Amino acid sequence: MRALFLLPLLILPLFAEAAVLTAPAAINTISSQRMLTQRIVKAYCQQGRGVNPDVAKQQISSSINQFSVQLANLLESISTSEGIAAVKKQEAQWQTFRTLAQTPPKADTAKQLDDIAEGMQYDAGELVKRLEASLGKPQGKLIRIAGRQRMLSQRLAKTACMQSWHANPALKLQQSQSQKEFAAGLITLRASSQNTPATIKQLDLAQMQWVFLENALSGLDTEADNNIATTSERLLEVMDKLSNQYERLGN
Template identity: 25%
Template sequence: MNIYSKSLPALVCLVFLMLVTGNSLAATTGAEKPSLAVLIDIAGKQRMLSQKIAKAYFFHGQGIRRDKTRKQLFDSIKEFDRNYEVIRNSVDNQGVQDMLVYIGMAKDELAALAKQPYSKENAALVLDYSETMLEGSQDIVSRLEEMSKLKKEAIVNLAGRQRMLTQRIAKYYIAYQAGFRDHNTVEQLKKAVKEFEEAHAALRKARQNTPEINKELANVERLWKVVAKFYKDVERGGLPVIVLATTDDIMATMNRITHQYVNILGS
């Protein structure tokens, strides 16, 4: 047997490997970027996570459902980081990229604070960083919406923002109970409650609604009636476990509704 016949099997294997690797690389580099509706959903979810992280920090610091809220805190930080990378790698817009740098500094500071023992001083910083992350994430959502010629993705923004408002309401509710009883805390809470109720009324009338979406929105309404009175009477306080559980249920329902709107736009 000559040298060529001996080397033929190895050569065949090498060619096969190159073809497989090449196809794999082509699939990776040729992968389609998320649609605009999906990106608006992801960026909108960042708004929610910015508030959810701070909310979980406060609930955990106050000793309320410590195992659950600790997991929620660190899971939310990880999810925010993952979404951050998706947006960074998917959106070719200088304004968005500049805003991501701004958000990145705030998220890293907040993540570092989450690992430290709870204190009122740290909690005040968490509130500040969560507001920075929210403001930056909202700016990105607005920029993405501007890229849409038909503006049909606005319904995704509206529904997705409800997720954020549930966590923002719970954040300011528990912050008040934790001793942040200034005028701004009460006003921000009341403003978020008002915005949630107005947006919910608009969603109930949306022409894109399917029977399933209407059913889910009715469920949100039922849950909202349970906790709205606590938000609107924050000075009285009490029942933080009910507030935590019900607010998270509303958020999860709004998340499903938002994804249904995304699917409608993609069909």
């Protein structure tokens, strides 16, 4: 499989002026922050394993840029005291996480990064649920689930890489659980009455890429490491487009 270099959506100006987000956009953005924590650890691990290392380094840089811009937008947009506290906590964790992600790849550092990433993505997921409830529209759930699928695409690739690198062999159970959750998420999204021809098309593409990723994760092909890396990016691109489509339906 050819390498997928950068998603156009992930190329953002470093010093963009902070924007005020709509409620659906805030849900989508926080869900994206969940994904980026996993993508950065995945790319850091791929650097250490020598899996498309130049591409992985570029992914870390673009993901750090995107996370920083989105964090500024969230700080500008979240108005509840509980939400502000959650974003401020993420901001504090981000400083350490970003610094570690830019250090030369080491297995011990990868484990440290992953521990921080798991805490950040969990907290972001809890905030997304609260925003979904306050939105009070069925599209909120679709944005949240599609955003979670986006995160899982990267989490699966991350867990596989870290196990191969022996950075955290205990992640085997997390990988199995994430595979089940992703498959269930596709079923839930496809069953929604809110779907349009455009979202159904993206779901069809997601299903196809999911089959490829599952095959790579099972080790059935001879270039599993490379194929996990590239297919997870293709699946991310599809789920990113789907998340944005659901966001537009919620506005």
